[in-house]
Each structure stands twice: as C-alpha cells, then as structure tokens.
Amino acid sequence: MQNVRVDNLLKRFGDVTAVAGVSFDVPKGELLTLLGPSGCGKTTTLNMIAGFEDPDGGDVYVGDRLISSSLEKVLLPPHERNLGMVFQSYGLWPHLKVSENVAFGLQMRKENKNQISAAVEKALDLVRLTGLGDRYPSQLSGGQQQRVAFARALVYEPDVLLLDEPLSNLDAALREEMRLELKDLQTKTGITTIFVTHDQVEAMVMSDTIIVMNNGHIEQMGPPHEVYQNPANQFVAGFVGISNLLSAEVLGVARSDGLTPMKLGGATIFCDAVGAKKGQKVTLSVRPEDLVMISQKPKKNDPNILQCTIEKSVYMGGMLELWADAYGQQIRIHGHRLPPFSEDETVFMKIDPVSVKVIN
Amino acid sequence: MNMFKFPSTVRSLEWGCLIVVGFIVLYPLFWLLLGSVKPDLSSSEYNLDAFVAIYESRYMGEVLRNTAVMSIGVTILSVLIGVPLAWIVGRTDTPLKNYISMTAILPFIMPPVVVAVAWAYLGTPRVGFVNMFWKWVMDTKDPLFDIFTMGGLIFVMALSLAPYVFIFTVTAFKNMDPTLENAAHISGANKWQTTLRITIPMAAPAILSGALLVFIQSLEIFAIPATIGVSGGIYVFATQLWRMMIGIPPNFSHAAAMSIPILLVCGLALWGQTKALGRSAKYTTVGGKSFRPRLVQLGRWKYLALGFSGFYLLVSAILPMLTLIYGTFISNRGRPPTLEFLTLGHIEEVLLGDGGAVILRSIENSLLLSFLGATIGIALAAVVAYFVVRSKWRLRGTLDFLALIPVAIPGAVIAIAMLWAYIREPFNLYHTLWIILLAYITRFLPFGVKAVSNSITQIHEELERAAAVSGANWFTVFWRVLVPLAMPGIVAGWIILFVSMMRELSASIMLFSSNKEVIGTILIQLYDEGLFSHVCILSLIIVILSLGSVALVRWLTKQTDVEGIT
Ligand SMILES: Nc1ncnc2c1ncn2[C@@H]1O[C@H](COP(=O)(O)OP(=O)(O)OP(=O)(O)O)[C@@H](O)[C@H]1O
Numbered sequence A: 001m002q003n004v005r006v007d008n009l010l011k012r013f014g015d016v017t018a019v020a021g022v023s024f025d026v027p028k029g030e031l032l033t034l035l036g037p038s039g040c041g042k043t044t045t046l047n048m049i050a051g052f053e054d055p056d057g058g059d060v061y062v063g064d065r066l067i068s069s070s071l072e073k074v075l076l077p078p079h080e081r082n083l084g085m086v087f088q089s090y091g092l093w094p095h096l097k098v099s100e101n102v103a104f105g106l107q108m109r110k111e112n113k114n115q116i117s118a119a120v121e122k123a124l125d126l127v128r129l130t131g132l133g134d135r136y137p138s139q140l141s142g143g144q145q146q147r148v149a150f151a152r153a154l155v156y157e158p159d160v161l162l163l164d165e166p167l168s169n170l171d172a173a174l175r176e177e178m179r180l181e182l183k184d185l186q187t188k189t190g191i192t193t194i195f196v197t198h199d200q201v202e203a204m205v206m207s208d209t210i211i212v213m214n215n216g217h218i219e220q221m222g223p224p225h226e227v228y229q230n231p232a233n234q235f236v237a238g239f240v241g242i243s244n245l246l247s248a249e250v251l252g253v254a255r256s257d258g259l260t261p262m263k264l265g266g267a268t269i270f271c272d273a274v275g276a277k278k279g280q281k282v283t284l285s286v287r288p289e290d291l292v293m294i295s296q297k298p299k300k301n302d303p304n305i306l307q308c309t310i311e312k313s314v315y316m317g318g319m320l321e322l323w324a325d326a327y328g329q330q331i332r333i334h335g336h337r338l339p340p341f342s343e344d345e346t347v348f349m350k351i352d353p354v355s356v357k358v359i360n
Numbered sequence B: 001m002n003m004f005k006f007p008s009t010v011r012s013l014e015w016g017c018l019i020v021v022g023f024i025v026l027y028p029l030f031w032l033l034l035g036s037v038k039p040d041l042s043s044s045e046y047n048l049d050a051f052v053a054i055y056e057s058r059y060m061g062e063v064l065r066n067t068a069v070m071s072i073g074v075t076i077l078s079v080l081i082g083v084p085l086a087w088i089v090g091r092t093d094t095p096l097k098n099y100i101s102m103t104a105i106l107p108f109i110m111p112p113v114v115v116a117v118a119w120a121y122l123g124t125p126r127v128g129f130v131n132m133f134w135k136w137v138m139d140t141k142d143p144l145f146d147i148f149t150m151g152g153l154i155f156v157m158a159l160s161l162a163p164y165v166f167i168f169t170v171t172a173f174k175n176m177d178p179t180l181e182n183a184a185h186i187s188g189a190n191k192w193q194t195t196l197r198i199t200i201p202m203a204a205p206a207i208l209s210g211a212l213l214v215f216i217q218s219l220e221i222f223a224i225p226a227t228i229g230v231s232g233g234i235y236v237f238a239t240q241l242w243r244m245m246i247g248i249p250p251n252f253s254h255a256a257a258m259s260i261p262i263l264l265v266c267g268l269a270l271w272g273q274t275k276a277l278g279r280s281a282k283y284t285t286v287g288g289k290s291f292r293p294r295l296v297q298l299g300r301w302k303y304l305a306l307g308f309s310g311f312y313l314l315v316s317a318i319l320p321m322l323t324l325i326y327g328t329f330i331s332n333r334g335r336p337p338t339l340e341f342l343t344l345g346h347i348e349e350v351l352l353g354d355g356g357a358v359i360l361r362s363i364e365n366s367l368l369l370s371f372l373g374a375t376i377g378i379a380l381a382a383v384v385a386y387f388v389v390r391s392k393w394r395l396r397g398t399l400d401f402l403a404l405i406p407v408a409i410p411g412a413v414i415a416i417a418m419l420w421a422y423i424r425e426p427f428n429l430y431h432t433l434w435i436i437l438l439a440y441i442t443r444f445l446p447f448g449v450k451a452v453s454n455s456i457t458q459i460h461e462e463l464e465r466a467a468a469v470s471g472a473n474w475f476t477v478f479w480r481v482l483v484p485l486a487m488p489g490i491v492a493g494w495i496i497l498f499v500s501m502m503r504e505l506s507a508s509i510m511l512f513s514s515n516k517e518v519i520g521t522i523l524i525q526l527y528d529e530g531l532f533s534h535v536c537i538l539s540l541i542i543v544i545l546s547l548g549s550v551a552l553v554r555w556l557t558k559q560t561d562v563e564g565i566t
C-alpha cells in the first residue's frame, strides 16, 4: 500500500469547471473522504485518480509513482494503475459467478490457478461471504453484492482503494451497519482509501481526514471533529451538521480570559474571537445541540444567555426540534423537555463560549 | 388489484379478443396437423403414411441437408457480420457511424425478394455485373464466383438477415452499464481484454437472440432460395414445399407432414429466443446514474472498421440499388450506362403497355390487401396489446403467447395450413383474395402487437387512472386517453404492417391464383420470364415505398436511433 498525492487537479467540461485545482495528500493506510453536495466534482476527482477522466491539469502520485501528469504528459490507463475501486452501482459482472468476479483482477495479473482460488476464498471470508462463490450476483441481496464488490476490489491488494458512494444504494439500516463494517475492513487491511460521499454522517464515522468540496474546490480539510467543530466558513458550517448562523457585532476588546464580547440583539455573548475589532460585524455559528435551556429566569445582563420565543416545536422521538426567534433572527434548538413547548412560550438558552465559532 | 373494476363487458371483450386470436392462429394449425395424419378426409382413417412417404422419398435427404447447411451457415455468417458491425457502431470511435447504423433499417428497405433478384443479376457467372467487372479488371475469362451455389445462397441470405443480429446486439452494447467495463479496467484489464471478457459475453444473450431470429427467418424466406437456390438446383425446405404444392394435384398431406418438424424446430428456436431476450434485458439494466458508455479508441484500426462496414453496405445495399436503377433506365441489359443508352421506355411500357397490365393489377391487389390488412391487423393488435400490457386478467399470458406464435410459423406453412383449413365449408375461401388477407393478418399480427405495446408501455398508467377517477368508464378511457396517447405507435405499427404486406411472398406464393396476383408473386414471375427491366422497376417501386414509410415511422415516433424502428 502507498500514500497518494494529488496536486492541483483540474477538469473542465466545456464551460463548466468540474474540478478547479484540487490538492491533497493521503498518508499510507488512512481514509480520506471527499464530502460535498451533488455536482461539486467528487466523482470527477475520483475518476481522474482512477484514470477514467483525463485531467486538464495537475499531477497524481501513488507512492513515488507518477500515474498522471498533464505537464509531463503521463497518463497511465486505468488497468496499469494498480488501484481498487468500488462503484456506486457495484458494477458486478452479471455473467460471472461471485468467485469469478473476485478472481478477475488476479487473472489479469497472471497469478496461477491455485493461488487465485486461495486468494478468492480468503477475500470472500474477509467480507463474510464464505461459501457463496458459486452464486451469480443476481442471486445475492444488495448488501451481499456490496461485499462482493469490496472483495473484488481488495483481492489483488491494490495500492489504493477508491470508493464512489458505495453505500448509497443500500437502505438506511443496512447502510449504518455497512459503514461500520467498511471502516473495520479498511482498518484491518490497512489500505489507503479515498472515499466519496455526500452523506456527512458517513464521512464523520469513517474518515481520518475529511475534505469538504464545493463548486470544484476545497472548502476545508481536516479531521472530522475539526471540520465539525471549527467550520472554516459559512458553507462548511451549513453543510456539515446543522448550524445557526447569527449576525452579531463586536462590542469591545478581549477580556483577560481572552473572550471577546459580542452584541447579539439584546444579549451579550462572550466568545473566542482573535483579532476582532470593536464595531465589526461578524457571523457566529452555534450548533443546535449546544444551546442549553435554563429553567429559572436569569438576571438582567447575565452574559451568554439568549432569550428566545418558540415558533414551532416538533417531537422527533427522544428529542425536540425547535424553531425559535431570538432578537429577530431564527434559531434552531435541540431540546429534551417533556411535555413539549407551546408556541409563543419564552425560553432562555445558555451558550458555552467554547461552542460559539466566529466565521468570516 | 385491478386498475379499476373491469366491468363485465370488458371481460367479454377480453374473451372475444382471445377467441379471435386463438382462432386465426390455432384453427389452421389444427387442420395442418389433421391433414398430416388423415390424408383422405372422407375416410375416417388416421395414419402416418404421409410422414413415412416423405421420410422414404428420394429428395428428402438432400432437402434436409441443404436446409440445415443453409440455415446454420446463414446464422453463423450473420453473426460474423452483425456482431462486429454492432460493436463498431455501439462501442468504438469509428467515423461515419450514423451511416453504418443504417444497417438496422436495411431489411425494411430492401426486402429479401429485392436483394435476391438484384444479386441474381450481379452474381451470374457469365453476365453478372460483379463478374463482368472482375473479368474486365483482371483481364481474365474466369468469373470471380458463381452466385447460384450453396455459398452464394448463404451469402445473399446473410446479407439480408445480418441486420437482425446487428439490431439486437447494438442495443445491448449501447445500453450496457459502463461501470461494468470500468470495473474491469481498474482490475487490470486492457481494452481488448475488457472487450473479450466483459463486453462481448455480456452481449451474448442479445447476440443469441438475434441469431435465433435469423435462424427462424432463414427457414421462412422464400424469395432467395426460389431465385438463387432454384437456379442452382438447390432445393431447401421452403422451395420444396412450394414444389409439392404446385404439383398436379397438389400434395397437401405430404406438405403438411413436412411442415410439422420444421414447425417444431422454429417453435423451439422462438422459445430460446424469448429466453435469451429476457436474459439480455437483465444484463443491460442500467445501474449507475452516470451513463455514458465509453468508446474504444481504435486508432489506426478504425480504417479496418470503416472498410468492413463500408464493404457490407456496398454489397447489401449499394450494389443492389445501383443494379435496380441501372435496369430501370437502361435500354438493353449489358449496355454501358451512358446517356445514349438511357431510356424511359421501360417505365412507359409498364405504365401503358400490354405487359404492364398484369403488373398494375398486382400493385392494385397488393395495395388493397395491405390497406385492409394493416387496418384490420392494427386494430386487433391494439386491443391485444392493451390487454397484454395492462389487464390483470388470468389469461393475459395466454393471449400474449397466442399472438406471438405466428413468428415461429414460416409463411409457406401458414399458407398451406390455411389452404387446408379454409378451402372447405363454411369458408370456401380458395382462390380468393380473402384468404391472402387472412394470411397477412395472421402472419404480421405479432409485429403489430409489438409496435403498439411498446408505445403503451411508455404511457404512465396514472394517466388512465386519472381519467377513471374523474368518472370515465373503460371505453371512454380507452378511446379518449389511451388511443390518442398510443397513436404514434399505432400509426407506426400500421405502416410496418402495410409495408410488410405489400411485399409479402412466402405465403402469397402458395395462395395466389390468376387475376389474384400480388407484387411479390409477379416479381418472381417476371424474374422467371427474364424480364430484367420490369423486375428492376417493380423492385425499385418497393424500395421507394419502403423508404418513404421508414421516414414516416421515424417522424411519427420521433425515433432518433434508427435501431429502434424494426
Ligand atoms: N462528462 C461530463 N460532461 C459534462 N459535464 C460533466 C461531465 N461529468 C461531470 N460533469 C459536470 O461536472 C460537475 C461535477 O460532476 P461530478 O460527477 O464530479 O459531481 P459529484 O460531486 O460526483 O456529484 P454527485 O454527488 O451528484 O455524484 C457537475 O456539474 C457535472 O454536471
């Protein structure tokens, strides 16, 4: 297995720039996720790494092997790149048995028959499909087909595994199960993996590193908790999880503890805002689950408390989803109180300074 | 659940439809069977004498051998032509692919009877145009080939039938999920390995279904064996049947006995074809959302691909067409086509002269039969198609099956069966145009059903449900919603039936009588009489008529892919 380096990849389709200079590094054995909305260029990026699309610019290295470079005119065809790939629709060959599907890559590598059948058996064991080698793909369930696709991609021990939304064809319950299993599989085999999805939970659960993409470029790159807790901009804050984006104004300079006061309607919010200047307009990002309801009415001028008027309350089973008005701005809250809130009820929400992020 | 409660009148309509289709398909077959075991209808004795007589007859071994060699040879050659063409059109970056894919409409434009006479003129050893050209270029006395041989017969048949393999295979190639090939590439297979191990095997069911259809057709086509084959003394099943029927007296029971094994073979082939088609549909279900089959970059090989395709189109369409045009306007066969030898005299002769009367009468008869036949046929087909696609009736499958049977019955066999069935009370249709009409409707019913059901399948059932919910009864829904929406399919189906009937030969040749000739039978008669220019004119009329119809069908169905038509 190898690390992957992607340098300034570029792809245009006519006037559309599908991928606009994307660079990243995947260290050996890690799983990197490309996360982003539909049409942001994830598949195109992956296809350029696989060799199914010819880049208009940029380089791709696997280990120290240059497999694609528009400057040096290197463009290895897919079959010479030694990559494994699992496709969204699985792409299992319907005319071949499960074992023949899995064996294909080894046959192309001219392994001998005994080695092939041993390796196929091992791969099917690995994905927990022992004994199903003689079936045809159409005789398997969706989840099983999925696993065959993994076995087929892993059996010849490729340098890198590419996954294009491999779970999106499964139903919700199976998907949850498979993402843990997939993560397990990746850890067990220790294979360097690039994973494409538009499902942020999937990205959170599986990744070592997440790249959030939008309109063909990278918005943010980092480990899952960082992307979630410190969204670099409004797009990331809005796309990864739910965020309340609230406008506020800097009231003064930082206190001795490093927190800066902000004016948010009638409330004062202290938070970490390095380099903020008095009078500057800022956007604060607060996650719905970080708003904690307090039962007693606070004293006047108590900081970090928002007075909210409930507009709508929906019981979600185990949780309440609330829409409320705070000083003329709409705000979403995840609450836990029963009986549910009534409309127009006034509540007070406390925010911990560490869960407020200033976004430019 | 029923779409909405079918009122009992609808159920009776379904029954009526089943009975009509069942009758026109099964009643003649019943008489065919009876005729083969009961040679003398007046006695009550059943025996297998006819089978024994055929089995022991001198000619039987030869006819069987000829038929087998021809059919298998034609099937193999058609695959060898059709599959590469389909691959070239469907999966490569060969230039001029749009022209190559014209292959798909060839059988519609150039019916076997036209290809047959044209190649008879092209391939005669002494005066065939191709051979004359060869002798002139090579400065030799030996012809390039003799078309009146088994090889020539197979060659001309395959020219005519290869498009069926092409149509099925190119559809499979175009609808193949590109992910399947990408998966092979990423696993380490290069483009040739991928083509051989993934693309072609995945198209195998489609190829097989095309091949089986060719096999059935090769048993059914009369025109080519009757011209190319008979001139070379090669008799196959279809021409042998005809020989039995024109004997005096016609030998019904022997012909019937000979038909039965062929019927079984065709039935088996049709069954296999349906199965293969089902499998092919499974293989080409689209999975992913990005659906753009990747084209193989041929590089310098594309010239080979282009050459291969060009050669096929040259021999199957261009040369025959040139022959027909030449024959229409040349004053004397063999003259060079320079201005001084061109004439409109032949056309004038056909339109106004004595010899033309019989030609014009045949055209008139064919027009009448085709118009009536297509109209009645498509009306029946529309109702059948509707029930087959939409009804939840228990016997729906039976109706579907009955309406498909004629595909597996060679035209000559249908004709013999019908003669035997309708010659007697209460029908007495012998020597009338009605029996030909009935034969046409029966033969082409499956094509009509297919055309209409394709178009009904594309209509959202919600549209009918919406009308029903708004209070329309079944008949109103059928007339006001379904028929207008399916109209392009119905009209396209009508045209397909009309054109097929205009040039029908296999059944007509057994059923026509004097004054009751049709275009196909007259064409063969003119050919036998050696009237070169008349044959060319009549053939050209057929081709022009067919071309016009193709254009009309394309326009009506907004079909951009030529493959979709046939
Ligand atoms: N072959 C093509 N021709 C033209 N435009 C294309 C082509 N392939 C992709 N695009 C365009 O490039 C952009 C990126 O497409 P891509 O398939 O990479 O998106 P994606 O992030 O994978 O989206 P999804 O989540 O929907 O799969 C889109 O705007 C798409 O319409």
Ligand SMILES: [Mg+2]
Pocket: A042, A043, A044
């Ligand atoms: Mg995608």
